[in-house]
Amino acid sequence: MMIRVTLPAHLRKLAHVDGEVKLDVEGQVSQRSVLDALEARYPMLRGTIRDHVTQRRRAFVRFFACGDDLSHESPDAPLPDAIATGAKPFMIVGAIAGG
C-alpha cells in the first residue's frame, strides 16, 4: 500500500526530502506501521518523532489525518481508508501553531 506522509520542515531537511514522502506499508496501515516504514526508509528520523526506547510520540509532535487529530489514538488503530489508499496524506506536525 503506498502511503503519503507529510513532515515538518525541520524533519524534511534531516531526511533530505523536499515534499511529501511516499512509503510502501505492508499489512494494516496504522500509526505504528507508517512510522516503522518511515524510520526504516529514513533512519536519521529515528528518535525525532517518537522515543527510541518507549516508542511513544514526542510531546511536541502531533499526528493528523483527514482533518482529525489522531495524536492520542492508539498507535495500532487502523488509519482512515483515505490514508490507507493514499488519497490523503498522514500529517506529522510540530505542535504549537504560532508564536
Add this chain to the structure above:
Amino acid sequence: MSGVRVLVGTRKGAFVLTSDGKRERWDISGPHFAGWEMYHLKGSPADPNRLYASQSSGWFGQIIQRSDDGGKTWHQPGTPPGEPTTTPEGMPKAESNKFVYDTSPETGKPLTTHQWYDGTPHPWEFKRVWHLEPSLTDPDTIYAGVEDAALFCSTDGGKNWQELSGLRGHGTGPKWQPGAGGMCLHTIILDPSDPNRIFIAISAAGAFRTNDAGKTWKPINRGLHSQYIPDPTAEVGHCVHRIAMHPTRPGVLFMQKHWDVMRSDDAGESWHEISGNLPTDFGFPIDVHAHEPDTIYVVPIKSDSEHFPPDGKLRVYRSRTGGNEWEALTKGLPQSDCYVNVLRDAMAVDSLDKCGVYFGTTGGQVYASADAGDSWAPIVRDLPAVVSVEVQTLS
C-alpha cells in the same frame, strides 16, 4: 600558512568563521542547521577536519552531526539511508542520537534519582547534549556531557553512545539538583598526560574526577563554599559553571563557580579562592592562555538574576598571576549600555603567537582578540544568541 577556524553554536544555527593567522579578515559560513539550537561544536585534536556538533530542538529532540571535511558537509553518523535499521537478529540498531541511561543490571530499573528543585526525588530524563569533547588522540572517540547530567562516550565516530554510569552510580547522584539552566554536565576535560584521568563538572552538583577512564568517580569539591545551599561546604551541590586547564600543567585547574573564581593545584583535591579584585566574582566562562599557564580570563557578570555585565560595560578580566590580581580588558568592547551575557561554553583560545582569545554573547556578537586580550574587535555582530564558541588552530 596558519589560520583559525572558529565554531559558533547559537540558538538558531551554527556558524563557521575562518581567518588566516593575522585574524583580521574573516569568512563566515552559515547558518548550518538553521532554526535548531546548536549547543556545541568541537573539532578533533587528532584530525582537525573531523568536527562534531550537538543539534537539538524542543520538538524533535537530539541530533548529532559530524563533518569529515572541516565543516563543508555534515551528516548524522548513524545508519545510512537504505541500510536496515535492525541487526540480522532483528534487534534495533543504535542511532547517533540515542542516549539511553544505564539501568541496574540486576533489576532493570533506573540506577538512581536526583533531586528536583523542591528536593523531591526525580527520575533522570534525557534532554540534550550540552558539550562534546573529542578524544585527544582518536578522531572516532568522543565524550558527550548531557542534561539530565550524565557522561556518554562513543568510540565509533558518534554512531553509538554508551553511558559511563559510574559517575551517576558513585553514590552522590541522589543529591544532585538542577541549576537554573537545567541539570547539565557541561565541562569535560581530558588530561593529556594521563588518558585515564578525566575531569567533569555539573550544575548543580560540582566537579568530579576519574582516574580509571570513567569507571569510578570522586567528587572534588573540597574548599568550595556555596552560601545558597543548606550546607555551604557540602561534598556535592555546588553550582560549578566552568573549569579550565592548561595542557602542560594538568594538575592545576581554574574554576568559575556560580559565585567565586577558584583554583586547585592538586588536580581538584582542594580549591582556594582567587577572585581577588574582580568587580563581581559571578560569571560563566573561564579559560587559560595557550602559552602562559598562569594567564587566565573570565567575564564578570552581575547576578543573581540580572546576568549582564556590571555598569553596562562588557569587560574581560585577565590575571597574569594565576588569579587574585585582575586587569580589565576593554579596548574594542562596548563600555556603555551593554547588557549581554557570555555563556559558559562561549569562550575559547587559539594557540597562535600571540594567543587569540574569542568569546560570543547572547546578543549575537563574536569578539576576537589577536593579542591575548589587549584589544578586541567583533568578527560578527548580529548572530542569534551565542551558546558556544570553540576555535581550531590550523597549520
